[in-house]
Amino acid sequence: MKEVTFTLAEYNLAACSNVDITTVRLTSKPVLLLLHGWQDNAATFASLWPLLTKDYDVIALDWPGHGKSDYKSADNYYHFVDYIDDLHQVITQLKCEKVHIVGHSLGAIVAGCYAAVFPEYVDKIILIEGLSPLTEPPQMAVERLRMGIVSRQRYRQQQLRLKQRSMATFAEALTLRVAVNRLPASLLEAVVTRATIERDGRWYWRHDPRLRCDSLYRMAQQHAQALLSSIQAPVLSIIGDHGYSSLHNSDGRGWDINDFTQVVVSGGHHCHLQSSKGVYRHIRTFIPTRFD
Template identity: 35%
Template sequence: MNQITPREITLEFDNKTIAARQWGDREGEPVIALHGWLDNCASFDRLAPLLPGINLVALDMPGHGRSYHRSLDANYNIWEEAEDVLGVVHALGWRKFSIVAHSRGAIAGVITAGAFPDRVKRLALIDGLVPPFTKDEEAPENLAKAIAQRARYAARRLKVYSTFDEAVEARKNGMFPLTEWAARAITERGTREVEGGYTWSNDPRLMAASTAKLNEQQIKAYLSRLSMPVQLVLAEDGIAEMIERLRPVLHGCQGIEAQEMPGSHHLHLEESGAQAIAEWFAPFLRGEADA
């Protein structure tokens, strides 16, 4: 186990500030870590120390953790995160890099790699690959829904928890239940003190639907440009029906090596899950199979 503790860093580009934790060997293989929806870079606190020989920078994605929030006239459409990833690696001085990513972050990683296949060396994905396909005729309804939700969430009063432990308990029993350890790690990074207690630091507009969604042909186009090696871990007790939904997608993408592993959607935050993932991902991310 790599016992190096993380270094807190901030990365500035285009008048944006991304907060991050840098783990491991600064001379090692450069890897960007992208967390899931409403999580933050603490999502990798269990896995990162198990990846020796890797220079891993785990981001708080825009609107999450301690990173910047998009302006009121901007959106959190997932493909826009490719620009933030490129801004981060430019700030780090990296030309080529690999990505390890979970859930929504995995989808953002695939989009980034599909758009810029010459920049991404390897993709290591955890319980996420592509979003469900949308139908073209659904576009007007999707836009109307997104506009209504953006206005509602922008005006929403933030829930305040009287104690930090109350916030931990809420996160523990959220949409994707977490262990006590995992919930505390995510909550420590994802809350701020306010009058009367603690509230989430995430941008409430992250709860709104996307103004547009990718259709089947667009998703296939991104997947077709993944010229780099890809490893995908699927949680046996993860998002309902996701494994079945992804089987036909994987059948058409022979370059993606997938493994099912025991654990929940956040299996990388579980002790046994993190260990199993690290044993598979570590040599892959170090490029040992390329030698």
Template identity: 35%
Template sequence: MWHSSVEENEVEFQLPHIRLSGRRWGSTDKPLLLALHGWLDNANSFEPLAEHLQDYQILAIDWPGHGHSEHRPGAYPLHWIDYLYDLELLIDRLSGQQVLAGLVGHSLGGIVAAAYTAAFPDRVPKLVLMEAVSPLFESASKNNQRLRNSFASHLQWVKKRAALPTVYDSIEVAVKARSRLTGLDKAWCRLLVDRNMQQHDIGVSWRSDPRLKLDSPLRLTFEQVDALMTDHDVETLLITADAGYEQINSLLPKAELWFNRLSWVKLAGDHHLHMGNALAVAQSIDLFMSK
């Protein structure tokens, strides 16, 4: 297993609009893979994978509101497209320091990476998507109800936001709850939960932004996603899990039409296969990157 202490590989980026934290594995003279985690996860989710990708430098960031990164200011609803701006400014910052070898995105991170490379193919040499294909979409007929639901949930949160956070005796309560909810092994849940919680004198509370759990006010339509993803020209590896999210498999026919240079592998594992089956995922990435 990976034995590096958290302190020795912590990184921080003060971007023009927000501060991002993360973790880095591997020396800076190795090819750089920028790793983007999923919803309610954090940079720790890439620790198991980093153990097996030792020919690369792995830089895993915490998205805003996750892990140790700053929360977005204000109390407005969040939208996934904001992550594209975070990624653009981060890549711009990194471009003056190192050459980016590729993006590796899991779930939400893969959604953002797929959309970003579709819009800016010259910025990303290679793309690895794990349990993600494209931005989420839904029928335009659902716009009104989504907007109403989103604003109602945010208004309820605004009225309660001054309340003190719930404090737990230890992270084990959260670990067990996440394991029950997702089926993810407790060891991996503990790795994720540890970075998403903060210590108090009397226990621990969630560090992550509560707005992350509230409905987004808008989702793209299929026509918008189709227009964005068509003729996606970055060389791409899609890794799916045999026990992963079913909707990923339903998008495979679309992926074959959208991506001009697509390789696809299905591996044993669940939605977090890059943790539970890190060796096989790393081998697939290594083979893809070496071509």
């Protein structure tokens, strides 16, 4: 996989790909667009790359403020719906007829919403440990808005300290991430490598601290229902047997998704890291190639 860059209207997005993105439309392989989760990066799919690239043209994005992508401007924050705009700018640059989208967590939620809004660009979607946008009852609107504004003010007061926060070694950064995700270091090393940068003998996180600011708004259940029920593309949901319990109780019927299949693999919320071969086999079955 090589480093590539997508130039969007407001900033650049970094990505990894096994194909020249300017000629991807000329190839005969299905195009897989891989979307990572919150505070992860494109390397969360690194263990899948050698498997997927045998059969597909693969592009793995870094969302803005993540990995090697640009931060948003100083007067902006990270709204969920803006990720859908980012994705649309990427897909329309590819100029291929349709893409298959594989998303994990936040990336899965974005994938589902995008497929609902722009069905003409999407063939199939695979949602790993993610499905519906986060929802709240309408009566939470006041408290949610207050929480979001307060979190921004807290960031403004702490931004200098957050930007200066560093670690003595890469191993320290890796240990911190292992403690958060409760996964072996071997599964997280690629993610942490892409998530850190070394300057003057110290290691710094690349991601924008503003990512941790609370949302100003969350959808009501009816809004999420309207989006998911509009998905026309076939959906494959892959969940870990020790992943988010709410996903075990969610199926296509509950959201009125027309073509929905769910499979379970070993692992937790990052089951694509823990069971990469199993996830690959499900992807390979769901998205055949012309050689099958």
